[in-house]
Amino acid sequence: MPSCGSCCPGTAFIDPIGPCCVLEPHRFHRWLLAAGSSNEDQPEDEAELRRLLADSSLAVQLKPASAELRRMQSYSRWKVSMQLNHLLSWFNPDSSGAKRVVLIRQLEPLPPRLSAALRDAMPYLRAYFPCLDLQLQPECGFLAARDDVVRRVGVCHTDLYPGPDMLGPGQNGAFILGQSSAMHKAAVVIGGAGGNPLTSADWRVRKVLSHELGHLLGLDHCCCFACNMNGSESMAAALTQPLELCPLCLAKVCRLFSGCLLTPAAWAESVLTCLCPDVHPEGSQLKQSVQASVERLKIYSKLDGFHPVSRISQFALPEAPSMLRRLLSGQARGRGRVTVYEVGPRDGLQNEKQPVPLAAKIRLVDLLSASGLTKIEAGSFVSGKWVPQMASSDAVLGGISKKPGVVYAALTPNLRGFEAALAAGADEVAVFGAASEAFSRRNVNCDVEESLRRFKPVAEAALKAKVPLRGYVSCVLGCPYQGKVSHSAVTSVAHRLLELGCYEVSLGDTIGVGTPDTMSRLLESLLNSGLRPTHLAAHCHNTNGQALANISAALRFELRTIDASVAGLGGCPYAGPGASGNVATEAVVAMLHSNGYETGIDATKLGEAGDFIRGPAPLDLSKFDTSLIRNFSIIAHVDHGKSTLSDRLLECTGAIQAGPQNQQVLDRLKIERDRGITIKAQTVALFYQSPSTGSTYLLNLVDTPGHVDFSHEVHRSVAASDGVVLLVDANDGVQAQTIANYFLAFTAELPIIPVINKIDLPNAKPDEVKKQLQSLFGIEPDQVIEVSAKKAINIDQLLEAIVHRIPPPSTADQADHRSSSFKGLIVDSWFEPYKGAVCLVAAKSGLLKPGEEFRSLHQPKIAHTVKEVGVFRPEPQPIDSLSCGLVGYLISSMRSTREALVGDTVVGGAVRPAQPMVFCGLFPVSQEDIDSLEASLSKLTLNDASVSVAPDSNPALGRGWRLGFLGLLHMDVFRQRLEEEYNADVILTAPSIPYRVQLHSGSIVDVTSPSVMPPDSEVAEHFEPLCRATVITPAKYLDAVAQLMLERRGSILSQSYIDSDRILLEARLPLSEIVIDLVDVLKTRSSGYASFHYEEAGWQSCQLVKLVPHLNDRPVDELTLMIPADRARQRAVVMATKLAEELPRQQFLIKVQIKAGNNKVVASSQIKPFRKDVVQKIKSGTDRTRRQKLLAAQREGKRRLRMVGNVEIPRDAFIKVLKS
Structure with missing residues (x-):
């Protein structure tokens, strides 16, 4: 008997000489056995099959599948028992039958733990199968099975490669499964035994198909063999990488092999139909591999001795006998009900x-x-x-x-x-x-x-x-x-x-x-x-x-x-x-x-x-041609038939079915139906195919109230429309609200389509109404459309007029109206449980999709996430995106209608937040007022969202905030509003600006306060903000203004005459030069005639210096400043002088020093101590040395006092220094 040394690692081997099933002990298999004879008489039912099986004995031989399995340490009696249980159940005769011998043997020595587990399983198996005589023969050796067993129990081998006559030396293995024509299906084995090497793609195809085919035929595992691998590591690696099929392809494969057994050529050729090319890009490689296999099959099937192909063809449905047909389709194997x-x-x-x-x-x-x-x-x-x-x-x-x-x-x-x-x-x-x-x-x-x-x-x-x-x-x-x-x-x-x-x-x-x-x-x-x-x-x-x-x-x-x-x-x-x-x-x-x-x-x-x-799938309206969108409202006096006309428009466009159940569809409130009037404006999206143009139009209809008490609803609807239908009752004629609504649309410069309704009534006077319209509004009679909403007369004519006489949204002619940022008008809002605030939005530009963020101009700091957008048809229907020209609903993270103010504008993405240019500290004069100041600050910043607020504290001033403003004027106006509108008594420190540093690690850090400035050892480069300044000045002051720009480290970009006497000068200069006193100096040098405006213009590299005041060599961190190096000396002198002026004298000398970041003294000053005249009591003529001793003792006392004394900065002095 040939050995199986060339079988692929990790697979099982089925011995064809006897009905021997090799089981992998670490997995659970259920091999399905069938019987037959060498001639053509096949058993027709399962009873006959079992009768044949009852005459035979079964030999189960065990063999570890690989060296890896021999190293396994997790064998158990239960696991071995379950593996053998289902195999033995096929051979368990009725209780009245005689016992049959079942030999359980080994192909080679098993690991000790597996042998022990097998011995432990035998009592369990004998108790479970009392009609079987189970015999365990642990010694090695092959079982010499009887010929009738070979004839009646076997396997069916589907092979993509030729039979044994094509084998070369040493290429032995699974080919022996196909040698006996008497063998029938016990397991489906897909493999190869030819001289041509298998490619990785070949193996992946066979591995997947063998697994799926075996599973669908009732086998929990289906072997995949290769006989010509010759120990190739690359091929072994290919076995561990099975082809991954997507769920769709897997479902197709299941349907392909369900209920039938195909010939190798058939399933090899058909598998190509199961692969999605967009999911499996390697499909072309697979196609070549499978096609090559099919071509070889066509050749090899003509050779003598290639029994597997002919045998499988004989079993192919529907020619197979009834028993095998049931067996292969799963009916005979008893999978049962789930x-x-x-x-x-x-x-x-x-x-x-x-x-x-x-x-x-x-x-x-x-x-x-x-x-x-x-x-x-x-x-x-x-x-x-x-x-x-x-x-x-x-x-x-x-x-x-x-x-x-x-x-x-x-x-x-x-x-x-x-x-x-x-x-x-x-x-x-x-x-x-x-x-x-x-x-x-x-x-x-x-x-x-x-x-x-x-x-x-x-x-x-x-x-x-x-x-x-x-x-x-x-x-x-x-x-x-x-x-x-x-x-x-x-x-x-x-x-x-x-x-x-x-x-x-x-x-x-x-x-x-x-x-x-x-x-x-x-x-x-x-x-x-x-x-x-x-x-x-x-x-x-x-x-x-x-x-x-x-x-x-x-x-x-x-x-x-x-x-x-x-x-x-x-x-x-x-x-x-x-x-x-x-x-x-x-x-x-x-x-x-x-x-x-x-x-x-x-x-x-x-x-x-x-x-x-x-529910219905979301509509994709993002690519709908905006030129085919029409947004219109129906305006009329109360009870002139707006709701009925809306019903007819919905019916004619297919939005609803005609019938008594669909009346007043857009009147959703119970009180609207009870009173028969429209109270809330409603919207609906209609698709209408125009017979005149052949195009499909999207009509966004807004049904509005007619009663004067609800005219605000009409105002909102008109704001979201590009045209209106003015509806007039043919009996009542023009009424007061008709006139008001007309002039509302006329003032908004919207196209107006005049329509006379109820022309079917006996007392209708359409001609007289036309004269009223002409007299009051100048509408020509031939422009008026006569309809009957109740009987659907001339509704098609009205639809055509809407298409041709109302223009598309105003942005439809702009090429980038969809790619621009989203902007929309909130027409209405309401609250729904579990959804929160729902907004009715008229999209003016751009796209807004679920998952994106938007903000309202009323509250630009608060970002809301879009949960759903859609249109009413007339029930809510989600759409992929709310795009330009649509009127639809928006459900977001808004939890209250206070956040969705009607008339507010919503914009997509992040509203570009105001970038603060100037920072300063804000503190209450008295810390007792901190709570009231916090409330006032909160109210004022709600109204002025451009101010940034962050908590801050100062040892001298206490708790406060660090505020960011757009400029000096903005800062001053904010302070004045706090004082005048909220009676706040506050302290604003001197303004400062933000800087930016690049660390050696490459990261960028924005610095708004010296306390967060990284150490110099970590900083690679400093940056300061630049501004582009625009100055308009009389020509005679040009030299003085230009000189000022240059003095402030600026550069002149351009200058041009506005008229004969005024010049526009553009310059770029650092922001730090502006916040000091640039505007005041500019006004002085131009005698107040020059005007100044600036905007941010990026960043430039600079050398920053941190100025740290020291009092008697002790740093005062609260007064630390960041300043460009070329301004450090000037600012340090001012600070040292101001400290010397404001700090009170002490009993000891106070040395004021302003040090740069490298501990270098940039400026210094002194505050003289109080001095007592210690020599006053000495009489004239006294020894000179005594006078010197007294003075020396005084100096020593002052020195000692200075060493232990702390310099306390009074609050008032602190404020004056900070304001400087």
């Missing part, structure tokens, strides 16, 4: 941000019931305060049409919720726990143990009421707060829930971090702890796209209940960013059906339920 537990109405909707109407919830449950689902979680009886979406769960259960055989469940976190659910008519209840302590505290505000104690009263009440109880365990594969969750924690919670009385525990991968491997390991741990698959259900989220794969793993462990949410709705609010919602029920059902499972669910009806709850 229950899909629908959680969409509860878990899917509970975290939807937009409120779902009660009628929609009831309709959703009814649609789900009609689809064939047998278990539906219809609601949750939790506090409406915490989960507002579930507040109507009792009404949902009371309003649905219950279908026999369908269980309607509800989540009940406590006894109160259980009683409410029972009263509402719930058939089943559920409790919700977590395996993660951190998640439990976030979700239910208690630890895991406490949550389980809370469930006990619910369980007892459910048992007493004979109501089934289900349990949820969240975060079984990962927690957003603590990371990995141990299997022991999940096992403990699951056992506790079952002990409480739960018939089933749903395992929730709440944040969707699970993989098939981690899911399998968890289920293995749970089942090893004594749980049964019937105790468990899988609830997978699809964050990483692994939900369907995780569900497949759960199905392989015999779990038969899967939780899913229709349309993939929902998601845990505590799962953190990035976690997506539940896996879609539609995807789960499609996967189950394609794999041969029964669900009893009609996929079409399920899809209808999903389409219903998703």
Whole structure:
């Protein structure tokens, strides 16, 4: 018998000489065995198959698949038992039959732990299969099987390469699977045994297709062999990189192989149709590889001895016998039924941000019931305060049409919720726990143990009421707060829930971090702890796209209940960013059906339920031609038929269906319908295809009130319109409000389309009304349109007039009207629960999309995030973006209508904040006034948003603020307003400007205060702000003005004559030169005639110096200044002089020094001490030496006092120095 040394690492090997199945001990396989004979008579049913199997014995031979497996240390009795369990179940005869011998042998020595685990598993297997005589033969050697066993039990090998006659020396391996024509399907093995090397692309195709085909045919693993690898490391590496298929391609592959077994040529050729070229860019490489394989097949299939191809062709449906057809389609292998537990109405909707109407919830449950689902979680009886979406769960259960055989469940976190659910008519209840302590505290505000104690009263009440109880365990594969969750924690919670009385525990991968491997390991741990698959259900989220794969793993462990949410709705609010919602029920059902499972669910009806709850897809109006948009209002006197005309326009454009149920569609308020008048202006978007132009137009209609009390609504509507329809009653003629509305539109310079309504009435006088319009407004009779809104007469003529006589939005002719920043006018605003403030906005330019930020000019500092934009058709319909020319609604993070003032302008992106140019400190004269000053400052900055405010403090002045202004005048006006409007008594320190430094690390730091200036050792370069100054001066003062600019380190950019006597001079100079006294000096040198304006003009490199005052060698940090180096000497002298003037004299000498950053003294001064005349008492003629001793003693005393004395700066002196 040839060896299998060339088989690829990590795969299993099936021995063709005997019915030997090599199992990988670290994985769970279920090999499906079938029987046949060497001739053409095939068994027609499963009974005949089992009869043939009953005559044979089975030999199972074990072999480690790779050296890596030999190093594994995690073998267990349960794992080995489960691997053999499903294989042996096919050979277990009826209880009346004789025992058959099953030999379990080895191909080579097994690791000691595996051998021990195998021995430990034998008693379990013998007890589970009493009709089988299980014999363990641990010694090595091959089994000499009987010929009839070889003839009746075998494998079917699909090979893309030729048979054994094409092999070269040493290329032995899996080709032997195809040598016997008597062998039939036991496992599908896709591999190669030819002389041509397999490419990486070849292997990736075969690896994916073998896995999918084997899985769909009932095999939990399908081998992939290569016989000519010759130990190539690159090829081994290719095996570890399987082709990643996107969900769409995977679904196509599933449909391709569902229910049939194709020839190698057929599936190799068909796989190309399953690849999305935009998702899989390597498709071209795959195509070449697969096409090459197909061409080789066409050649090799003609050779003698290539049995696999001919044999597979014989089994291809529909020619295959009935038994094999059922076997291959999954009907004979008994996969059974899977229950899909629908959680969409509860878990899917509970975290939807937009409120779902009660009628929609009831309709959703009814649609789900009609689809064939047998278990539906219809609601949750939790506090409406915490989960507002579930507040109507009792009404949902009371309003649905219950279908026999369908269980309607509800989540009940406590006894109160259980009683409410029972009263509402719930058939089943559920409790919700977590395996993660951190998640439990976030979700239910208690630890895991406490949550389980809370469930006990619910369980007892459910048992007493004979109501089934289900349990949820969240975060079984990962927690957003603590990371990995141990299997022991999940096992403990699951056992506790079952002990409480739960018939089933749903395992929730709440944040969707699970993989098939981690899911399998968890289920293995749970089942090893004594749980049964019937105790468990899988609830997978699809964050990483692994939900369907995780569900497949759960199905392989015999779990038969899967939780899913229709349309993939929902998601845990505590799962953190990035976690997506539940896996879609539609995807789960499609996967189950394609794999041969029964669900009893009609996929079409399920899809209808999903389409219903998703709602209409957002419209993409961002590319709609603005020239085809018409914004218009209907204005009229009260009761002239505006609402009826609006209904007809909606019907004629297809927005609503004609009928008595659709009347006064735009009158949404109950009082409007009760009184028959329009109170609030409403808008609706209509799509109209003009027969005259063939183009489709977007008509934004605004229906306005007619009563004079609500004329402000008309004003807002006209402001959002580009034209109006002036509607006049054919009976009543022109009325007072008609005149007022006409002149409102006329003043706004809007086109006016005059329309006479109700011409169908017997007393109609359209000609007389035309004369009134001509007399009052100068409207020619031929411009008037006669309609009957009630009978839809001439509505098409009115639509054509709107298209041709009302212009598009004013920005439609601008090429960049969409690329510019968004600007819109708030026409109306209202408050809706769960949504907040909703604004009706007329977009004037640009685009605004969900997720973007906008600001209002009323409150430019506050940024709001767009949650949804849309139009009314007439119900709200989301759109991709609110673009120029549209009139639609805007839902954002605004929580109050006070933030959405009607008439305000909203702008997209960040409103460019005012950049402060001058900074100063603001302090109250008395610290007792700090609170009142803070309130005054808050009110004033609300009105003047260009002022920046930051807290500040000073040892001498106390608490205060550091304010930023646009200039010196702005600073002075602000101070004056504080004093005059709020009676504030304040101190403003001398102005300073911001600087910028570049550190050696490359980062840029803005410095507005010396206290935040980085050390010189970290600074690479300093920058100061520049300004572009514009000076208009009489010509005779030009030299003096130009000289001033140069003195202030400026440069003249240009100069030009405005007229014969005035010159405009432009200069660039540092901002620091302006804030000192430039304007005052300019006025002096020009005798007050020169005018000055400046604006920021970037930054320039400079050398900054930090001036630190010192008193007796002690620094005074509060008076530290930053100043350009070339101005340091001048400013230091001023400061030293001012300190010497303002500080009071002491008993000792005060040395005033202004030091630069390098501790160099730039300027100095002295404050003489008080001196006592110590020699006055000495009489004249006294010894001279005594006089000198007294003076020396005085000097020594002053020196000692200076060493220990502190110089305190009085508050008044501090203020005067700061103001200087």
